[in-house]
Amino acid sequence: MCTMIVEQVAIEGSGKGTSGWFPVRQANVSYDHPFDAPLEHALNIDFVNEAQGPGARVAVELSEASARTLVETILAVLNRAEAGGHLETQISAKLR
């Protein structure tokens, strides 16, 4: 890609691709040419499972503003969940 700005991070969860649900093991975050979004550059996130091949991918291509809003919203939701004691890590700690 032309900017080559990319980061990879290990994650846990599930993603729904063209063949249904699969375990996602890595998120690839780049700021580069999108395939579909009508922008020259976009914030691209690919949720992938490399062990299952290139097709195990859930992709989003976001404008810069949308990406920043998304990050803030994810953190806000996690903070509310934490305040209410709903996080999985908090529940596990209580059970111990």
Next chain:
Amino acid sequence: MYQTNMYEGMLAETVMMHGHQGDLINAYFARPLGPGPFPSMVLVHHAPGWDEWYREATRKFAHHGYATISPNLYAREGHGTPEDVAAKARAGGGVADDQAVGDLAGAMQFLRSQPYSNGKVGIFGTCSGGRHAYLTACQTPGFDALVDCWGGRVVMAKEDLTPKQPVAPLDYTQALSCPILGIFGEEDRSPTPEQVAQQEAALKQHGKNYEFHMYPKAGHGFFYYDRPNYRQEQTVDGWKKVFAFLEKYLA
């Protein structure tokens, strides 16, 4: 130029070819039917991958009389839709320069070995493919013409160099052994008009045969009819310049 009373036919198919270090990779190949002799072209796909636009472009060059091959530079990433495979390549920081150059040199050898070759081979690329084409024509003897369409990162700052891209293509300019046509848009941000001016200055400094065109009101990838940056007027003129240049040096 094609006339309406002329016969035209072409063969277009995927083939296997030897690339970097003898690796067997797949490629899309289109050629006019007939004994030739035909000039040949290597097409270098862009960062979004070995996609439909490049298949169409391969057939377009064949329609204009060129035996044309477009190697899948992402062949080692595994197989899937072009987008999924390109996304995997993107996540890994793209392909290594030496591997791309090896694959494209292999494509040139493939074309030269065909019985209908006229002995002339050009190379064309857009976006990262323009950069790879520039690198290859500098590092590999045997090309007779180079078309660099908005190749970004030909000019690179030291901090932009990576293990996969260890040397700025600009630094190889002295070794370029064929004429070059450059097609750029003045609204592009990679390469910027300033970077294109640096590239042109290097070509001039080393006494190279170059022809650069900077299109107004056009940005990155303005030939791509399926993207918002498409610019009809500039694209029509750009293709005319591409084929006039190739006719001059490969016919």
